[in-house]
Amino acid sequence: xxxxxxxxxxxxxxLCNAAWSQSAPAGDAADGKRAYLADGCxxxxxxxxxxxxxxxxxxxxxxMGYSAEVLKTILRAGLNDMPAYAEAVLSxxxxxxxxxxxxxxxxxxxxxxxPLLNQ
Amino acid sequence: xSKDSHDxxxxxxxxxxxxxxxxxxxxxxxxxxxxxQPPEKPAARPVPLPNIAAETLPPRADPVIQTSSxxxxxxxxxxxxxIDYLAMNCASSFRGLHEAVVxxxxxxxxxxxxxxxxxxxxxxxxxxxxxxxxxxxxxCHGTVGLQHASMALYNAWCDRVPVYLMIGxxxxxxxxxxxxxxxxSAIDPAALVRDFVKWDDQPASxxxxxxxxVRAYKVATTPPMAPVLLSLDAELQENPIPDRDRLRIPKxxxxxxxxxxxxxxxxxxxxxxxxxxxxxICDRMARTPAGMARLVELAEALQCAVVDQGGRMNxxxxxxxxxxxxxxALVGEADVILAIEMNDLFGxxxxxxxxxxxxxxxxxxxxxxxxxxxxxxxxxxxxxxxFGRFNEVDLAIAxxxxxxxxALTEAVKRLVSADHKSAFEARGKRLGQAHLAxxxxxxxxxxxxxxxxxxxxxxxxxxxYAQIKDEDWSLVGSSINLSWPKRxxxxxxxxxxxxxxxxxxxxxxxxxxxxxxxxxxxxxxxxVAIQGDGDLMFVPSTLWTAAHHRIPIxxxxxxxxxxxxxxMYLHAMAARHGRGIxxxxxxxxxxxxxxxxxxxxxxxxxxxxxxxxxxxxxxxAIKRAVAVLKRxxxxxxxxxxxxx
Numbered sequence: 001x002x003x004x005x006x007x008x009x010x011x012x013x014x015l016c017n018a019a020w021s022q023s024a025p026a027g028d029a030a031d032g033k034r035a036y037l038a039d040g041c042x043x044x045x046x047x048x049x050x051x052x053x054x055x056x057x058x059x060x061x062x063x064m065g066y067s068a069e070v071l072k073t074i075l076r077a078g079l080n081d082m083p084a085y086a087e088a089v090l091s092x093x094x095x096x097x098x099x100x101x102x103x104x105x106x107x108x109x110x111x112x113x114x115p116l117l118n119q
Numbered sequence: 120x121s122k123d124s125h126d127x128x129x130x131x132x133x134x135x136x137x138x139x140x141x142x143x144x145x146x147x148x149x150x151x152x153x154x155x156q157p158p159e160k161p162a163a164r165p166v167p168l169p170n171i172a173a174e175t176l177p178p179r180a181d182p183v184i185q186t187s188s189x190x191x192x193x194x195x196x197x198x199x200x201x202i203d204y205l206a207m208n209c210a211s212s213f214r215g216l217h218e219a220v221v222x223x224x225x226x227x228x229x230x231x232x233x234x235x236x237x238x239x240x241x242x243x244x245x246x247x248x249x250x251x252x253x254x255x256x257x258x259c260h261g262t263v264g265l266q267h268a269s270m271a272l273y274n275a276w277c278d279r280v281p282v283y284l285m286i287g288x289x290x291x292x293x294x295x296x297x298x299x300x301x302x303x304s305a306i307d308p309a310a311l312v313r314d315f316v317k318w319d320d321q322p323a324s325x326x327x328x329x330x331x332x333v334r335a336y337k338v339a340t341t342p343p344m345a346p347v348l349l350s351l352d353a354e355l356q357e358n359p360i361p362d363r364d365r366l367r368i369p370k371x372x373x374x375x376x377x378x379x380x381x382x383x384x385x386x387x388x389x390x391x392x393x394x395x396x397x398x399x400i401c402d403r404m405a406r407t408p409a410g411m412a413r414l415v416e417l418a419e420a421l422q423c424a425v426v427d428q429g430g431r432m433n434x435x436x437x438x439x440x441x442x443x444x445x446x447x448a449l450v451g452e453a454d455v456i457l458a459i460e461m462n463d464l465f466g467x468x469x470x471x472x473x474x475x476x477x478x479x480x481x482x483x484x485x486x487x488x489x490x491x492x493x494x495x496x497x498x499x500x501x502x503x504x505x506f507g508r509f510n511e512v513d514l515a516i517a518x519x520x521x522x523x524x525x526a527l528t529e530a531v532k533r534l535v536s537a538d539h540k541s542a543f544e545a546r547g548k549r550l551g552q553a554h555l556a557x558x559x560x561x562x563x564x565x566x567x568x569x570x571x572x573x574x575x576x577x578x579x580x581x582x583x584y585a586q587i588k589d590e591d592w593s594l595v596g597s598s599i600n601l602s603w604p605k606r607x608x609x610x611x612x613x614x615x616x617x618x619x620x621x622x623x624x625x626x627x628x629x630x631x632x633x634x635x636x637x638x639x640x641x642x643x644x645x646x647v648a649i650q651g652d653g654d655l656m657f658v659p660s661t662l663w664t665a666a667h668h669r670i671p672i673x674x675x676x677x678x679x680x681x682x683x684x685x686x687m688y689l690h691a692m693a694a695r696h697g698r699g700i701x702x703x704x705x706x707x708x709x710x711x712x713x714x715x716x717x718x719x720x721x722x723x724x725x726x727x728x729x730x731x732x733x734x735x736x737x738x739x740a741i742k743r744a745v746a747v748l749k750r751x752x753x754x755x756x757x758x759x760x761x762x763x
Contacts, residue, residue: 038701039700039701040690040700040701040703042761042762043683043686043687043690043703043762044687044690044762044763046567046568046575046761046762046763047568047571047573047761048567048568048571048575048761049567049568050564050565050567050568050571050575050577050761051564051567052761052762052763053600053602053763054600054684054687054688054691055471055473055600057602058763060564060567062567062568078474080472081473081687081691082691083474083690083691083692083694083695084694084695085694085700086694086697088697089693089694089697089698089699089700090694090700106567106568107567108563108564108566108567109566109569110566111559111562111563111565111566114565114566114569116578116581116582116584116585117562117565117566117581117607118562119581119584119585119588119609
């Protein structure tokens, strides 16, 4: 599955999971940080959510545009290098918490403000 | 040494108590004579025989000084091959050649590089050859030394890099000392690595050595290049030269790299010029500084996309036609793909899914024409699978990529009409815009976690670039899957990047970078390496070699305290098996205790700083380290980084 097909699959899965979104638990960013580090999300995506690489690029997650429902859909199905995470190892609450944490991470800045990025 | 028929058993020259042995032999001679001529009947009371031999025969010939050695002649041969360095860890099976290099050869061409491990020696040779464009020699024990060297040799094989490897061996069992000389001898020592050397020989005479030595050099440096091996008998190295006047060193003549067939070149040019979206993908193409310029000329003639897989420094990173980080999309849009000196064509044009059901599918659309140009089809072996999965192609052209590019470019230019030119210009403009957009996205990605601690790898790379960009720099090594320099640095010369290990054998980066830095030293360049901590843990004593030989190289240790690729794999496996995902650090991380790489480097005599955890401290530390490099010495900075 390449990125394009993966995105299409995710879009379909998101539609199918609309019902879950109605009852999705609210995330707690502090718990999400603990889960993000303890459950190893940072291994591929970085502690600051800056992204990384395994065999495919692992995309940045800080300030991610995905909703919690989409994140859950991706996690349950897996994508490219990323395995699927079953409820048994990553609960719905963990997913919601991680999503909340990713939303509070600082994310991108304007690259023009960083001279070292304009060499 | 020729064995005199009058010599006594056990009195061979290789016996470490040679003199004592011969003295003893003379004393024992009467007893042995007695054994050889037993009395016809036992005497009731043995009567000692007079020591007739000792009293009447002249002294046995036991020269203790020789005025020449086979090793001297071997040095003469090596000097004709313009070999600058001989990397080695000292070993008795080549003590004859070692001594000849030091004293007869005056330790010049080749000069000995002292390496604390044979893996370091071979990896140094690999890194050196890619910068210098010629092989370094390496010598090691034929058994245990070669076993140490074997992984590095496999890397060089997969990387198609010439390494001139010699090993010591003691062929004649009659000449081996009891004990270790037996465990360090083999009847066919090259068998261990024959799957990943291009050619090997075990010369039986000095003349045989001369011819095989020149042949080995020729074989190693003819595309497709690869390591070669010569097994050198210790007697041949150590003993006097019987008749120097009869020995002749053959002239070395370089093989002109094979240029592709002109008809095939014309056909490829026709396809490329007619294509709407041609893509050039290359891996180990630029084997000399001319390679990059030739690829630029072809790409600009077509105004087409270039994807540089990074096996060599093939294409400038900031050239508008460089589309390396858009490979997936471009391969999907391509109607003609020209793959030049690709190691893994299948991997470049197919998607692979590492899930429970492993699967692949082409990234390219049906009808896309795939053309290959390279020397890989001319030579491969069966056992090790580095040739990759077979991929269908429409035109397979055998020939050295770099040597064949001028003919291809000329053929393309002949076909380009005025109509083509305007279409090509529009295509080039679109690609240029995409290139800039990709770079801006990379900059934006790099801002995430810019001030974080552990330090982001992007920040570390850009702090390093800031300190070297105004120097004549060379990135000679990197950690696994590091992309930031290619995304954000201006890599515009053939030596800005020195390629990968080839075989992904860990323990390559530190010594190969040192070898490359040694080559760069001769050109007045500054060498830097992004050094994974896991790789450094395999071969830390490389640092001593760098200090001892005053090799100016800066190791930026990307210290994520893990074998991180494996950490990710284990995590994925744990998720797949649904048995908990918080234990993937076990067996994959290097913590408790944390390694102090700066302290380790200092113990080897290398200037070092760290561990650095605050990104604001990086710039000044790198500036100090670059000053050390300019003094001609190595330096290391231990940077505590985020994983990737």
